[in-house]
Amino acid sequence: MSIEIKNLKYVYNPGLPGETVALDDVSLTISEGEMVGIIGHTGSGKSTLLQHMNGLLKPDSGHVFVDGECITDDKTDLVDIRRRVGLVFQYPEYQLFEETVVDDVAFGPKNLGIEGEELKKTVREAIEIVGLDYEEIKDSSPFELSGGMKRRVAIAGVIAMRPSVLILDEPTAGLDPTAHRDILSMIRRINEEKEITIILVSHNMGDIAKMCDRVIVMENGKIVLEGRPREIFTQDALLESMGLDVPPALDIMRKISKSIDGFTSSALTLDEAAEDIKEFMKRKK
Amino acid sequence: MIRDITLGQYFPGKSPIHRLDARTKIIGTFLFIAEMFVVNNFWGFLIAGTALFTVIGISRVPLKFIFRGLTPVFLIIAFTFVINMLMFDGRVLWHWWIFTITYEGLIRAAFMVIRLVLLIIGSSILTLCTKPIALTDGLEKLLRPFSKIGVPSHEIALMMTIALRFIPTLMDETDKIIKAQQARGADFESGNIFRRAKSLIPILVPLFISSFRIAQELALAMEARCYHGGEGRTRMNEIHFNKEDIVAAVLMTIFLGIIIGSRFIA
Ligand SMILES: Nc1ncnc2c1ncn2[C@@H]1O[C@H](COP(=O)(O)OP(=O)(O)OP(=O)(O)O)[C@@H](O)[C@H]1O
Numbered sequence: 180m181s182i183e184i185k186n187l188k189y190v191y192n193p194g195l196p197g198e199t200v201a202l203d204d205v206s207l208t209i210s211e212g213e214m215v216g217i218i219g220h221t222g223s224g225k226s227t228l229l230q231h232m233n234g235l236l237k238p239d240s241g242h243v244f245v246d247g248e249c250i251t252d253d254k255t256d257l258v259d260i261r262r263r264v265g266l267v268f269q270y271p272e273y274q275l276f277e278e279t280v281v282d283d284v285a286f287g288p289k290n291l292g293i294e295g296e297e298l299k300k301t302v303r304e305a306i307e308i309v310g311l312d313y314e315e316i317k318d319s320s321p322f323e324l325s326g327g328m329k330r331r332v333a334i335a336g337v338i339a340m341r342p343s344v345l346i347l348d349e350p351t352a353g354l355d356p357t358a359h360r361d362i363l364s365m366i367r368r369i370n371e372e373k374e375i376t377i378i379l380v381s382h383n384m385g386d387i388a389k390m391c392d393r394v395i396v397m398e399n400g401k402i403v404l405e406g407r408p409r410e411i412f413t414q415d416a417l418l419e420s421m422g423l424d425v426p427p428a429l430d431i432m433r434k435i436s437k438s439i440d441g442f443t444s445s446a447l448t449l450d451e452a453a454e455d456i457k458e459f460m461k462r463k464k
Numbered sequence: 465m466i467r468d469i470t471l472g473q474y475f476p477g478k479s480p481i482h483r484l485d486a487r488t489k490i491i492g493t494f495l496f497i498a499e500m501f502v503v504n505n506f507w508g509f510l511i512a513g514t515a516l517f518t519v520i521g522i523s524r525v526p527l528k529f530i531f532r533g534l535t536p537v538f539l540i541i542a543f544t545f546v547i548n549m550l551m552f553d554g555r556v557l558w559h560w561w562i563f564t565i566t567y568e569g570l571i572r573a574a575f576m577v578i579r580l581v582l583l584i585i586g587s588s589i590l591t592l593c594t595k596p597i598a599l600t601d602g603l604e605k606l607l608r609p610f611s612k613i614g615v616p617s618h619e620i621a622l623m624m625t626i627a628l629r630f631i632p633t634l635m636d637e638t639d640k641i642i643k644a645q646q647a648r649g650a651d652f653e654s655g656n657i658f659r660r661a662k663s664l665i666p667i668l669v670p671l672f673i674s675s676f677r678i679a680q681e682l683a684l685a686m687e688a689r690c691y692h693g694g695e696g697r698t699r700m701n702e703i704h705f706n707k708e709d710i711v712a713a714v715l716m717t718i719f720l721g722i723i724i725g726s727r728f729i730a
């Protein structure tokens with residue numbers, strides 16, 4: 180499923196003291212099956228942009244098309260759009276409310292009218308795909324789980340609606356390294372096995388470089404750069420001027436290249452970096 | 465939608481009204497509230513309304529912003545009008561089944577509604593033009609003399625500070641939770657009243673939990689910075705009366721006189 184955004188503009192508190200132009204003439208296209216990363220400094224408008232993709236916010240001007248259908252019309256069935264475009268908010272664990280994990284995950288599908296055996300199956304599938312043990316966890320209260328597990332239950336709650344696009348706003352923020360890694364591999368699994376389009380917002384450049392096919396860079400409500408990770412992350416001066424970083428692997432490789440003669444590498448991920456070093460050692464021998 | 469509630473909100477500005485000492489404004493507001501009950505005819509309201517809108521003019525808070533604060537209480541205002549209209553005996557203007565509208569009832573209803581609107585606008589000026597911190601500081605100072613007889617002035621002021629401080633936080637939180645549940649297909653707008661009430665659970669439970677979390681974090685943060693109550697605490701900004709406050713006090717006294725005088729216009 181594709182998402183197309185044309186000349187989007189959104190202002191918070193128009194005409195009041197707190198007036199903020201959060202999006203200014205934003206246009207972009209996301210095609211089916213892609214994994215797209217969105218990066219940008221705090222307050223650059225990433226979360227605001229995401230909320231337009233499933234009709235939670237209505238733009239002041241511009242249009243959003245989901246699969247060619249304009250969702251900024253008044254006539255569109257927003258619940259159906261929200262089923263197709265799943266949005267996982269920042270810190271989604273704060274939206275849990277049911278007594279058991281199963282009930283909470285079932286909230287979304289129930290709102291869509293799914294019931295009976297199919298509901299059970301959907302919920303079970305969603306819990307398993309986020310890497311939790313269904314039998315073990317199904318009757319526990321979501322409030323007594325660890326932070327990382329809560330986060331996964333919350334993500335399962337969106338996946339259970341069987342979206343064709345999954346949008347995640349900083350899904351790894353505040354997690355320990357293991358949970359962090361698990362969430363990332365889960366996202367990749369969903370993208371590859373279920374062929375769900377993924378839109379990922381993150382402040383972790385390493386994750387973005389490792390995961391995404393394409394990166395969109397935002398600043399002050401505008402899209403300033405767009406391209407493959409390699410095209411984006413080789414423009415360090417520009418990124419730095421926007422308060423952004425390059426992936427740590429690239430940073431280290433640059434430093435090594437500078438101090439060791441004959442070594443060059445533009446690896447973006449640790450795996451690529453290891454490859455380049457191995458290659459260099461072989462040549463030296 | 466939830467952001468339309470302006471009650472207790474501060475509208476930043478540098479007008480003379482903003483610059484007044486919070487104590488002057490608190491006393492002025494309470495005086496104004498009392499005066500609204502002294503008034504016994506429409507001339508009084510005309511005078512009070514003129515004075516009120518002059519103050520709003522000086523404060524440079526947009527009228528739009530002030531009237532927006534009335535929308536949440538619109539139901540109460542309408543209810544007041546209807547009840548008063550139907551409850552008075554006198555010259556009958558209209559009668560149907562058990563409902564009777566009288567001339568006196570209409571007058572009475574208009575009177576009550578004007579009083580209510582003036583009261584609401586009058587008190588919202590106080591919060592619109594006074595920083596919450598200044599407001600609670602002022603209140604604490606005003607209540608200080610009563611701490612001798614056991615009024616916990618500091619604690620009251622602190623509770624108010626915290627409550628005011630967390631109104632926007634909790635509103636943001638509510639907004640976020642509503643959106644998150646809408647993203648999961650929740651529908652808060654359709655269905656009968658029972659379904660709608662039930663659809664609030666997915667909002668209220670997380671909101672409740674968030675409030676406890678926020679409260680706990682705040683308590684810990686205060687303790688970590690050695691907060692130990694009001695005894696012996698010094699303050700960053702001492703508040704004091706200025707020339708403007710004297711001018712305001714004089715004007716307020718004159719206004720009080722006029723309002724009392726207005727009772728005798730027949
Ligand atoms: N509910 C709101 N009311 C008013 N202003 C808002 C609101 N939400 C966001 N803003 C403002 O809009 C701008 C964009 O915010 P947004 O949350 O989209 O940024 P972001 O890129 O997601 O930032 P972060 O990385 O911190 O999550 C910011 O200047 C912010 O202050």
Ligand SMILES: [Mg+2]
Nearest residue numbers: 225226269348
């Ligand atoms: Mg954000």
